[in-house]
Amino acid sequence: MKAMNDVRVRFAPSPTGYLHIGGVRTALFNWLFARHHRGQFILRIEDTDQSRSTDEAIRAILDGLSWVGLDWDEGPYRQTERLDLYRQHAMTLFEQRQAYWCVCTAEELEARRKEAQARGLPQKYDGRCRDRQITNPGGEAALRFKAPQAGETVVEDLIKGQVVFENSLLDDLIILRSNGFPTYNFSVVVDDALMGISHVIRGDDHLTNTPRQIPIFHALGHAVPQFGHLPMILGTDKARLSKRHGATSILAYKEMGYLPEAMVNYLARLGWSHGDQEIFTGQELIEKFSLDHVQKSSAVFNPEKLLWVNAEHIKSSEPSRVAALLRPFLDQAGLGAEARTKPAGWLEQLVILFRERARTLAEMATAAKPYVKDELAFDEKAVKKLLTPAIVPALTKLTDRLAGVPDFSQAELEKVFKRLVEEEGMKMGQLAQPVRVALTGGTASPGLFEVMVLLGRERTLARLKKGIALAGRSTPS
RNA sequence: GUCCCCAUCGUCUAGCCUGGCCUAGGACGCCGGCCUUUCAAGCCGGCAACACGGGUUCAAAUCCCGUUGGGGACGCCA
Numbered sequence: 012m013k014a015m016n017d018v019r020v021r022f023a024p025s026p027t028g029y030l031h032i033g034g035v036r037t038a039l040f041n042w043l044f045a046r047h048h049r050g051q052f053i054l055r056i057e058d059t060d061q062s063r064s065t066d067e068a069i070r071a072i073l074d075g076l077s078w079v080g081l082d083w084d085e086g087p088y089r090q091t092e093r094l095d096l097y098r099q100h101a102m103t104l105f106e107q108r109q110a111y112w113c114v115c116t117a118e119e120l121e122a123r124r125k126e127a128q129a130r131g132l133p134q135k136y137d138g139r140c141r142d143r144q145i146t147n148p149g150g151e152a153a154l155r156f157k158a159p160q161a162g163e164t165v166v167e168d169l170i171k172g173q174v175v176f177e178n179s180l181l182d183d184l185i186i187l188r189s190n191g192f193p194t195y196n197f198s199v200v201v202d203d204a205l206m207g208i209s210h211v212i213r214g215d216d217h218l219t220n221t222p223r224q225i226p227i228f229h230a231l232g233h234a235v236p237q238f239g240h241l242p243m244i245l246g247t248d249k250a251r252l253s254k255r256h257g258a259t260s261i262l263a264y265k266e267m268g269y270l271p272e273a274m275v276n277y278l279a280r281l282g283w284s285h286g287d288q289e290i291f292t293g294q295e296l297i298e299k300f301s302l303d304h305v306q307k308s309s310a311v312f313n314p315e316k317l318l319w320v321n322a323e324h325i326k327s328s329e330p331s332r333v334a335a336l337l338r339p340f341l342d343q344a345g346l347g348a349e350a351r352t353k354p355a356g357w358l359e360q361l362v363i364l365f366r367e368r369a370r371t372l373a374e375m376a377t378a379a380k381p382y383v384k385d386e387l388a389f390d391e392k393a394v395k396k397l398l399t400p401a402i403v404p405a406l407t408k409l410t411d412r413l414a415g416v417p418d419f420s421q422a423e424l425e426k427v428f429k430r431l432v433e434e435e436g437m438k439m440g441q442l443a444q445p446v447r448v449a450l451t452g453g454t455a456s457p458g459l460f461e462v463m464v465l466l467g468r469e470r471t472l473a474r475l476k477k478g479i480a481l482a483g484r485s486t487p488s
Numbered sequence: 489g490u491c492c493c494c495a496u497c498g499u500c501u502a503g504c505c506u507g508g509c510c511u512a513g514g515a516c517g518c519c520g521g522c523c524u525u526u527c528a529a530g531c532c533g534g535c536a537a538c539a540c541g542g543g544u545u546c547a548a549a550u551c552c553c554g555u556u557g558g559g560g561a562c563g564c565c566a
Binding site: 195 | 489490491492493494495498499500501502513515516517524525526527528529530558559560561562563565566
């Protein structure tokens, strides 16, 4: 982790909805960049559109970031708390004749825009108020920035490389709305300047905003930060990720049973790579992250791979941690109360049995049901096929012997079981499957002896007896 | 319409900057096998890509140009 002198980056979401996957990815890359360079990660809420911003959305952003473990060093700043700052700087630009009052109404502008679009002309403000020298507008007026119209603006993007824009195409942006609120392109620049942001790392949907913002940095007399534009994340249909592609709020993934570190791992690998490595711990990500290996092209979000990454993290996490994270899912599956009656360490044992069989915590909770609950739901087909009268003698013998096993351990149980199978001249599977149905209700489960230990002697015997009863009752074919 | 970005298996990507080691590597998924008390996991194997066309060069996935395709931006949204 080389310290680049005073790296200061920021994540600047607008609180107009939930925090989605793309936002988290942008936040993550900023955070990794900051942590890698031992710099500062700043959180700034861009809420200058007071009609669309909500406190609820701010809450969701904070909760989402916290869940994935992206902690910030400064903030959250709120732009609505800094309005005076923007106004001051806007007026300074006005006094320096770098900005001017525009009295065109929103309706007029909209009409002209439509007109231009229809005639195939560039949709750009025609600059009709530019030289009107309005010093004290009576009614409603917006302040526009006088954008340079000659030469070109060159962006040395850390990810895309050099990008050149023709200044003659630049619009005179409104920097202060007629209601006194600053617009995005102005407040970002003022804040990035005042907050000493060294690197602006954001989605490449902002690439064309960059040549509009650079002249404002110049006008404000501030050094221009470095830029890095990240490729977008697309849905399976190659369109921008949206609600149509399923759960997009990052918190929805928490509810589906993903581990935050898996989410971070997957998102980091979406657009960034480190050779052939797929699985990373948080620490490795910080050590290895670099903008040099960020992809230039957009990436398609692949839920299947996310599932695999999650499974990998479930397998490698401490069982106790997984157990703790599993609790809310047990509650949700209606197993919480019973799970809490189990002895200490029981849930960890359950996790050890299911961590290589479940890809999410939700799946694990579902799979846990037959072990947590006392009553068993039987798979009718399995019962009919495997719990037959013919198996009753062997099942009975097994039950008797298990009752007498002094040490109810896996090794011991296996010994007893195998001896019986041999004595009866059976194959392992001939006895194992009926026993499995009796113990779990179905034909698929972890290893039998692990299951028995998890259930404990008492429940194992009770279930075997129930199985024998069921087998004796079924009609011989 | 104008401007900008992008282009390696279905998907995520390595390789591209510093051409030859690439009959293009890894991963997810899919298919087959092994292991096995079932299901998983694990292991082994298979299918599958340099968008197209020109050029430069002894040699191009790698450099240049064009085409096509995809994405983004053009708001008193951010």
